[in-house]
Amino acid sequence: MVASTVLPPTEHEDPRRAKSRSRALTAAVELLREEGLQGLTIEAVAVRSGVAKTTIYRQFENRDELHLAAISSVACHVPMADSGDLISDVTEFCIGLDHKLRNGDFGAVLPTGFDGAERSETLARMVHDTGLQRRAALLERLRSAERDGELIAGIDADLLNSQLVGPLFYRRFISRQPAGPEWVERLVAAVLTPLVRSSSAVPVRGGRPR
């Protein structure tokens, strides 16, 4: 996906080529941060990066391809621990995700793709793929908890993913409300507590796990 226009797939790549692409992508991400999709123009990237416009066109066919590459260049990895304590692992995971949504390049650049994804299949897939690693990690952890008997059997892992991660994205991009570690902690507790086997079923409320 997002292949450069002319690239030797496995073979050795000319370091000059790699460097100019890297500089262009960095500038593109900065521009997206500061001015949004509107500010992402080939000309602006050229000026900021110091890479000649012609050189940029040698690696990216047009602005859309550069945009795509910029988004995929900031895809982030959120680590998922498996300590045996599901709720604390997932809480940590969600706190990490929330932090990346609100501080890193990832969260800043992602919304530049939402509108385009409505009409571009490629961009839609890119926006979607952005969450694949995260979703896979979460699902795997949930299933492992199910196997270990920490969770009740028959959980709907995909539904749980939406329940855990959806509110974070929602508050960050749509309702634009604050979140923060304590809030995320409450969210995870509310979602998972009713599903864990051992603990008595005390739902949500002022619980203070960990």
Place this chain on the structure above:
Amino acid sequence: MVASTVLPPTEHEDPRRAKSRSRALTAAVELLREEGLQGLTIEAVAVRSGVAKTTIYRQFENRDELHLAAISSVACHVPMADSGDLISDVTEFCIGLDHKLRNGDFGAVLPTGFDGAERSETLARMVHDTGLQRRAALLERLRSAERDGELIAGIDADLLNSQLVGPLFYRRFISRQPAGPEWVERLVAAVLTPLVRSSSAVPVRGGRPR
């Protein structure tokens, strides 16, 4: 909010003015649907609506203001019933919201504002305000259920709002997964069942759902 450039607030408005604005806004929404924010230009709106470019400038200072007005013009109302059965009321409400997110102008136009909201305070407020009625209706219904004893006491209504509505937005705009009435029903059940008092029915964690 989003006041027209030159408008007599309460006084009678010239019907010619109202009509040209309405036609312009309709065209703007269509363009946003079909081509996204990129396609929203004063010239394109003029051509499509049949309203002269100069006339559009007489009512909207620039593209951003027109964009803002277009978004606020599609703000939708989701009705909330109070039948005494909380889960069925909320389920219906969420199904209605999901439907509007995926079919109406509202869901099509909203993402055109996500990127800009990162940098424009006005647009951010607009995107946020888009959910005010919905949030208020949901919160009110939750509190009424709490008063009636249908819900346990001490619920965090704002958290619940994010839990119920967040996943819908998330799947619509970010993960781009399908939803549908059955899925929404499962979501609402998962979120609310652990909190309803008379939980003789369908405990999510009960014996052995399988």
Place this chain on the structure above:
DNA sequence: GGTGATCGCTACGCTCCCGTAGCGTTATGA
């Protein structure tokens, strides 16, 4: 050290869109 790939630079034509001005025409409301 030689060869080919890559770069930076300048320049260009082109398109789109901006926002304004001027003017005659038409509909509104007093």
Place this chain on the structure above:
DNA sequence: TCATAACGCTACGGGAGCGTAGCGATCACC
């Protein structure tokens, strides 16, 4: 009826950005 407010139309200067072409200089690799 009549003043005026709003309209549509045309025209314009200007800026931004696109994408390409041609060139000499430089760097990587054999």
